[in-house]
Amino acid sequence: MLEKKNSLIHFILDTVPIPKSEAEEIANTFHPIQLKKGDFLLRGNHINNDYFYLEKGLMRTFLFDLKGNEITTDFFIENNIVFEVTSFFNRVHSETNIQAITDCSGFRISYDELNTLFHNKPAFRDFGRAILVKEFITSKKRNYGMINRTAEERYQNLLSSKSQIIQQAPLKYIASYLGITDSTLSRLRRKI
Amino acid sequence: MLEKKNSLIHFILDTVPIPKSEAEEIANTFHPIQLKKGDFLLRGNHINNDYFYLEKGLMRTFLFDLKGNEITTDFFIENNIVFEVTSFFNRVHSETNIQAITDCSGFRISYDELNTLFHNKPAFRDFGRAILVKEFITSKKRNYGMINRTAEERYQNLLSSKSQIIQQAPLKYIASYLGITDSTLSRLRRKI
DNA sequence: AAAATTACTTGACAAAAGGCAAGAAATTAA
């Protein structure tokens, strides 16, 4: 049974300095999955049980604000780990949804599989920590990037870091992610 | 040499379900330190080598924006772990400063001590992960809380989550943390 | 292909927040 997990193996090797054979063993624990545009990896009120390496495609996380509006809280591009940290690690029901913006493919493991790897593969501990640290840093950068910046600067910033999103996600996803209204984003685009 | 690390022991036990004896052994690896108001735990351009349990006092992290203004990026209240994740885990020079807002006391370990604990005390791995997850969640909540909310709502939110900060930190720290000008915060306070 | 739905744009006006500058109040240093 030949599976093409090369992208995942490379991702692991780019994340932590371990022997290739180790990376291959870790990658082989992952299972391939596919998502169609609009499909959910996680629905609100469920427990996130997928630690998902996104090989191809775009995804987003979103939740509903007090008025019932969808707020996109994050975008993911290929070659990233996608999961909802609160629900996944604390085993609680998620407020957040994870949805495919385009058709997606990648590889997943469950919470139990992840913990088995933690016990059996010391190299995977470092990988897990590195991913957590990386995502945490990304979140902090987003905080900083949202404050003391105009809507236009925030848009330009997203454009340079995740241009695929700007090109392929509907305007309303982007607007709510940037914390502005659809109208404002539309006007902003005309200006540019 | 009797040291009062009860608060730290309780903090560990509140974070992960481990035997008390384990928590005590972990706590005993930590060293007591004191900071005077205004002292730095970490200065920009240095490598963060303190994983610090803040027992008493208030702290903040800040950096300089492109125009040279101080931007407060986070506040810490007592009974929290304080460190700069990027610099500490990736061993790189920090852009961020960590400073005491009031006199502070607590217990610290170095990066090497932390890794020794990781190797020798499996319970500490869970603790470390739990802290990382907790801080990550806090950061994500802050993201969500800053977007699609008026300055007043953001202020009220900080007031209810960290009222000590509102009472003891200078207005300009709070204003830059909320992403508003000193004037706007001053006017806002008058209104309330 | 027509109808229905969703996505995006635009205009007119309103609200929120910023810029700048002057002065008052509080804190720190001499």
Add this chain to the structure above:
DNA sequence: TTAATTTCTTGCCTTTTGTCAAGTAATTTT
């Protein structure tokens, strides 16, 4: 305790962004 510095407040005016509503364009469904 006086002087110096820092912190906070306030007025006036500008800029940014929001609200609401109408209309066009694009996509999806039937």
